[in-house]
Amino acid sequence: MLYPVYVHKDPDTAYGLTFPDFEGCFSAADEMQDIQRMAQEAVECHFDGEDIALPEPSSPEQWIGDERFEGGYWLLVDIDISKVNTKSVRINISMPEALVKRIDAVAKKQHLSRSAFLVKSAEMALQ
Template sequence: MQYPVYLHKENESHALGATIPDFPGCFSAADAEEELPRMIQEAVELYFEGEDMNIPTPSAIEQLEHDPRYHGGTWKMFDIDLTKVMG
């Protein structure tokens, strides 16, 4: 399922940060953009590990892009395999 991810980078010496707003407190980072899908998938799996939570419906980027917590970065949709977190 496609979920919006907020991507941000402080400067060239830092990794690319990824925040997944539909999963509160779930975030990841990668040194290269090509690594992001794998790192985001891993973060979501860890987020649900040992928890009995409902899987949220993906938010539209338009709902999130004006949130002041997500300023200065970019938005991108990522496919997250939720079959790996469903009990």
């Protein structure tokens, strides 16, 4: 999803990134080609552990005249919200009954629900 990022740079500094749609979220990039990557990383860090919905993107035109955004320029960056959105989604999966029983036994020992155990296991496997 394309979000506006305000970019400001002094001759002897990195590119500063400010995200008007995510209050308090900012970043920097040493090189212009790093702006996209640093923007994604900043948004992921900003929302890490938060269970709040991401706002819809604004447009740079909404911020014209705002004194916080003078002397720089606007970019639209593509934020992969699938890496940010923490909203739970119900899924339906099939697996052997014996495996479900083993999962439930281990989850119980760890004081976890089946869902929590599967999420934890998936996160570990994906690292």
